[in-house]
Amino acid sequence: MAGSRDVHARAGRADGVIDYSVRLRPARWWDRWFVLDLRNDPDTRAVGINAQPVGAAWWRCVKPMLAIITAGSQSYRVGYLIVNTKCEISIALSPTFRGHGLGTIALLLARQQYGPLTAYVKDDNLASQRAFVKAGFRYVRVTPDYLVYEMA
Numbered sequence: 001m002a003g004s005r006d007v008h009a010r011a012g013r014a015d016g017v018i019d020y021s022v023r024l025r026p027a028r029w030w031d032r033w034f035v036l037d038l039r040n041d042p043d044t045r046a047v048g049i050n051a052q053p054v055g056a057a058w059w060r061c062v063k064p065m066l067a068i069i070t071a072g073s074q075s076y077r078v079g080y081l082i083v084n085t086k087c088e089i090s091i092a093l094s095p096t097f098r099g100h101g102l103g104t105i106a107l108l109l110a111r112q113q114y115g116p117l118t119a120y121v122k123d124d125n126l127a128s129q130r131a132f133v134k135a136g137f138r139y140v141r142v143t144p145d146y147l148v149y150e151m152a
């Protein structure tokens with residue numbers, strides 16, 4: 001299960017440079033609706049391995065494998081990642097927080113925390129591919145449905 005570590009991400013944007021403090025923490029019961037809403041968001045489902053909506057049974061199953069991604073001094077929830085028993089990682093950020101470098105930092109933290117990981121990414125999900133590569137993963141092979149990334 002995820003513990004807590006802090007790093008600072010510097011994300012440059014047209015309106016300046018923002019410093020974020022990004023942290024992974026274990027999921028708690030009160031994170032349930034945050035995670036389910038994000039997981040069931042149509043855009044998130046469209047890029048995931050399983051596009052079907054999920055509910056309470058999924059939450060109970062993945063909760064031990066979930067880490068909540070928080071950012072800022074108030075530890076605001078910005079997304080989650082899941083590392084399953086086969087060390088396969090998946091990640092989702094709330095739409096508002098995408099494209100600011102937070103996903104890359106969360107993946108770097110996951111590398112430190114969990115050790116060797118594998119990711120399955122759709123070939124049209126360029127943002128995800130780029131974030132994994134920036135976090136030190138490398139493309140290793142293709143399956144009929146996904147590009148496979150492992151830690152370099």
Ligand SMILES: CC(C)(COP(=O)(O)OP(=O)(O)OC[C@H]1O[C@@H](n2cnc3c(N)ncnc32)[C@H](O)[C@@H]1OP(=O)(O)O)[C@@H](O)C(=O)NCCC(=O)NCCS
Nearest residue numbers: 047091092093098099100101102103104126127128130131
């Ligand atoms: C994938 C995800 C976690 C990445 O996190 P993020 O914080 O948005 O990504 P980052 O800002 O760290 O980096 C994204 C990179 O992709 C690039 N990118 C974004 N959209 C892109 C696009 N359409 N085409 C090419 N590159 C793109 C960005 O420019 C950035 O690269 P750069 O820093 O070299 O410019 C996040 O976007 C997300 O949650 N997406 C929806 C769910 C998802 O796709 N999950 C992964 C399933 S495998």
